[in-house]
Amino acid sequence: MSEKTLATKPRSDVVVLRPSRGWTTLNLRDLWVYRELVYFLTWRDVKVRYKQTVLGALWAILQPLLNMIVLTVIFGNLAKMATDNIPRPIFTFTALLPWGLFSKALSDAGRSMLASRAMITKVYFPRLIIPLASVMGGVVDFVIQLGILLIMMVYFKITPTSAIWTLPFFLLLALITALGFGLWLSALNVLYRDVGYIIPFLTQTWLLVTPVGYSVKAIPAQWQLVYALNPMVGVVEGFRWALLGTQNPPWAVLAVSVLISLTLLISGMYYFRRMERTFADMV
Amino acid sequence: MNSPIASEFLGGGAARPARDGEAIRLVQASVRYRVPHERIGTFKEYLILWLQRKVKHHTFWALKDVSLEVRQGEAFGLIGQNGAGKSTLLKLVARVLRPTSGRVWVKGRVAPLLEIGAGFHPELTGRENVYLNGAMLGFTRQEMDARFDHIVDFAELWDFIDAPLRAYSSGMWARLGFAVAIDAEPQILIVDEILSVGDEAFQRKSLARIQGFQEQGVTILLVSHNMGVIESLCQRAAWLDHGRLQAIGEAREVIRAYRQSQPG
Ligand SMILES: Nc1ncnc2c1ncn2[C@@H]1O[C@H](COP(=O)(O)OP(=O)(O)OP(=O)(O)O)[C@@H](O)[C@H]1O
Ligand SMILES: [Mg+2]
Numbered sequence: 447m448s449e450k451t452l453a454t455k456p457r458s459d460v461v462v463l464r465p466s467r468g469w470t471t472l473n474l475r476d477l478w479v480y481r482e483l484v485y486f487l488t489w490r491d492v493k494v495r496y497k498q499t500v501l502g503a504l505w506a507i508l509q510p511l512l513n514m515i516v517l518t519v520i521f522g523n524l525a526k527m528a529t530d531n532i533p534r535p536i537f538t539f540t541a542l543l544p545w546g547l548f549s550k551a552l553s554d555a556g557r558s559m560l561a562s563r564a565m566i567t568k569v570y571f572p573r574l575i576i577p578l579a580s581v582m583g584g585v586v587d588f589v590i591q592l593g594i595l596l597i598m599m600v601y602f603k604i605t606p607t608s609a610i611w612t613l614p615f616f617l618l619l620a621l622i623t624a625l626g627f628g629l630w631l632s633a634l635n636v637l638y639r640d641v642g643y644i645i646p647f648l649t650q651t652w653l654l655v656t657p658v659g660y661s662v663k664a665i666p667a668q669w670q671l672v673y674a675l676n677p678m679v680g681v682v683e684g685f686r687w688a689l690l691g692t693q694n695p696p697w698a699v700l701a702v703s704v705l706i707s708l709t710l711l712i713s714g715m716y717y718f719r720r721m722e723r724t725f726a727d728m729v
Numbered sequence: 730m731n732s733p734i735a736s737e738f739l740g741g742g743a744a745r746p747a748r749d750g751e752a753i754r755l756v757q758a759s760v761r762y763r764v765p766h767e768r769i770g771t772f773k774e775y776l777i778l779w780l781q782r783k784v785k786h787h788t789f790w791a792l793k794d795v796s797l798e799v800r801q802g803e804a805f806g807l808i809g810q811n812g813a814g815k816s817t818l819l820k821l822v823a824r825v826l827r828p829t830s831g832r833v834w835v836k837g838r839v840a841p842l843l844e845i846g847a848g849f850h851p852e853l854t855g856r857e858n859v860y861l862n863g864a865m866l867g868f869t870r871q872e873m874d875a876r877f878d879h880i881v882d883f884a885e886l887w888d889f890i891d892a893p894l895r896a897y898s899s900g901m902w903a904r905l906g907f908a909v910a911i912d913a914e915p916q917i918l919i920v921d922e923i924l925s926v927g928d929e930a931f932q933r934k935s936l937a938r939i940q941g942f943q944e945q946g947v948t949i950l951l952v953s954h955n956m957g958v959i960e961s962l963c964q965r966a967a968w969l970d971h972g973r974l975q976a977i978g979e980a981r982e983v984i985r986a987y988r989q990s991q992p993g
Contacts, residue, residue, distance in 0.1 A: 490850055
């Protein structure tokens with residue numbers, strides 16, 4: 447007989463519960479045992495979302511298209527900012543792919559814990575799965591949008607660069623960044639309900655300091671590295687580089703982004719785990 | 730105690746782990762809640778209180794120093810008034826809550842019947858919800874494939890299984906939840922007041938199923954305000970009052986003591 451503090455799955459393990467103080471371990475094995483739950487919750491979120499709206503999955507296409515039009519007008523016709531010789535709709539839409547994933551993840555993950563109150567107070571499972579699933583929900587939309595982008599590229603006669611194989615890496619980076627922030631926001635939102643109101647404002651402001659509607663070159667050289675502290679800069683520039691070949695690979699910016707994203711993810715996981723014990727009576 | 734994690738968890742605790750033949754063991758387990766209206770809900774409130782140096786946590790002990798053991802294969806009853814802490818104790822055993830102090834050992838797979846159908850989504854069909862709930866209990870899709878027919882048979886809901894749950898009556902909803910949870914081959918079954926859902930036939934069927942579990946040697950922890958159910962199912966029982974253990978022992982004795990304490 448072995449004693450485990452982990453999963454309930456192995457049939458005759460002993461689970462020991464004691465008050466938890468300070469920093470807990472991440473307990474990733476438990477997460478692995480419940481991996482199917484990530485799939486089911488993601489699938490549930492997507493399905494319910496598409497079922498409840500009149501236009502359903504069409505929103506996954508309409509939303510970035512409308513965003514694209516607005517940003518094209520603001521930054522093209524009004525501000526007249528350069529796009530590295532790429533047709534502006536393509537230039538903007540490419541950036542909107544990871545941006546949409548990120549902003550949706552922030553708002554969904556932020557709300558996720560409160561929305562899952564019924565489950566959290568009744569059944570044990572690793573709580574990390576809830577924000578994780580709400581971030582993964584955006585991947586379905588992302589795939590649909592990528593299809594639209596490729597069609598648009600055919601229309602504008604733009605061939606993807608040979609660097610397109612690096613795209614999964616940039617998608618992963620976008621997911622890591624989104625999950626890192628999502629974990630922080632979801633845990634904080636349980637403690638302070640204000641967070642839910644801050645998130646829309648946060649994403650709006652964030653969009654302005656991310657090169658979605660404009661090129662990173664619009665930022666003065668001496669500010670470039672400070673600018674890159676926003677990990678979405680590396681993600682967006684990476685997407686443009688991989689798909690459109692806008693410029694030299696943005697290595698320096700990317701290195702900063704990767705570093706910040708990983709820091710966010712790891713700190714977010716620890717913070718979430720630390721707060722986890724209070725969730726059941728706080729949500 | 731050969732795993733490093735276990736020893737870390739046990740470190741400093743004076744109490745022993747569960748002995749052989751024990752399924753659940755609580756040692757001076759206490760749970761403290763923050764009283765809701767005293768909770769600091771926003772940054773602003775927190776800031777104001779913090780500036781006034783008034784960040785006090787008004788708290789409330791829902792369970793206080795409760796020690797008890799439940800043996801393997803035993804049916805154990807929990808009784809007490811509303812708000813006595815019975816559901817809180819069950820949540821400890823189901824791992825939903827951690828004790829604020831004290832220790833809890835649980836040996837074996839727990840089926841949490843705290844509130845059945847938790848996590849069901851009204852927009853999804855019965856079939857989809859069964860799989861989702863299964864995943865919540867830690868089952869894979871293949872495992873659920875093997876169980877599915879059995880679950881729906883028990884719930885007797887074949888006609889509605891592909892309808893969205895919002896088309897279910899509350900009794901049907903509860904039946905499906907009960908059927909999923911009861912099918913989880915638990916070693917410890919936690920039952921919180923759920924024998925009152927469903928119509929009479931379904932209640933009888935559920936009771937028979939629980940008795941069947943008992944014969945197979947499943948440990949049962951049962952909360953009910955129906956003393957008849959407790960008396961007929963449980964060998965031993967505990968009486969909780971305002972979070973404290975008032976009496977523990979043979980079910981009939983504990984029930985008598987509890988009844989005598991009640992006015993009227
Ligand atoms: N999340 C919570 N936050 C604050 N107080 C809580 C919380 N959950 C329960 N309580 C309080 O803890 C006490 C015990 O609650 P519990 O649900 O364990 O009672 P119970 O014995 O199951 O009662 P009942 O017979 O009505 O089901 C109650 O006074 C309740 O108000
Ligand atoms: Mg109760």
